[in-house]
Amino acid sequence: MKIWSDTEYVYRCLADESRTLAFKAEIEAVVKPGDVVLDVGTGSGIMSIFAAKCGARRVYAIEVGKYLAKVSRDIFSESDFADRIVPLRIEARELELSMIEKPDVVVCEQVTTGLIGEPQGPVMNALKRAGIIDSQTVIIPAAIATSISLVQADFNFYGTELKFPIFVDYFTKSFDKRYQALSDERVAHSVNFCEDFNEKVMIAETLKVSRTGCINGLLLTSRTNFTNIPELLGTCVSYCQPVILPLNNIDISEGSAVHVSVQFEMGGGFDSLQYEARAHRLG
């Protein structure tokens, strides 16, 4: 089973105000006094603290990482909510309903673009199989949609062309200049976490070329949806970083079409990723 736990990345999440404040607003909109909340992958513990501040009667804060579990346990025990937050060091996919009270609200921020990297998809399905999540459970975030588009990107790093995946938001303001869109952007995959979904993602789309040029990258962009905040949470530095997957150069002209296929296992990381783009020949 692939484990995903990284302390530096958890700090990056904590410091990402647009992400963290969006989750805070949704938790405040959803969690009622007396609720039971499950925080899946508590990391710094911030989501559990938000839930406790809303009056949650019990918050189960689960974390797989040894160091992170220790740090968050210490944070909770020194907080005003030590009697209401229950830390548990466990792999989320091994959690059983008998270990906790059934939650009214589940907060799970194990989100990466397409759900390729972190195990949000497998974790959500495991919690459903365990009877911890059902149709009554409010899940934060509720859904995710991933779109694809074709770009011409600048893969030049330090004077060398590196056809390495580019994570867009890692770059500063000047990053916009590193790629330009050459096709329409199409929502190619959507998941509602409450519903059944297949962890094996298979995307096949034909994109329309909007500008003549040379395609060398496939841009994947994911946006999540909260139940009470209708707008999708946009991409941000620690969450759903758009990624440009390198492609072999394809010369294309405006109005033509390109077939794109993408396959991966949710939570399987880039090891599981297969993708290609080829020009669509008419007739």
Ligand SMILES: C[S@@+](CC[C@H](N)C(=O)[O-])C[C@H]1O[C@@H](n2cnc3c(N)ncnc32)[C@H](O)[C@@H]1O
């Ligand atoms: C993106 S961080 C989010 C941390 C924190 N909840 C927040 O929103 O700031 C994901 C957290 O989930 C934990 N995690 C990842 N996979 C897990 C799993 N299968 N079971 C339990 N925790 C997991 C990681 O160690 C990490 O702390």
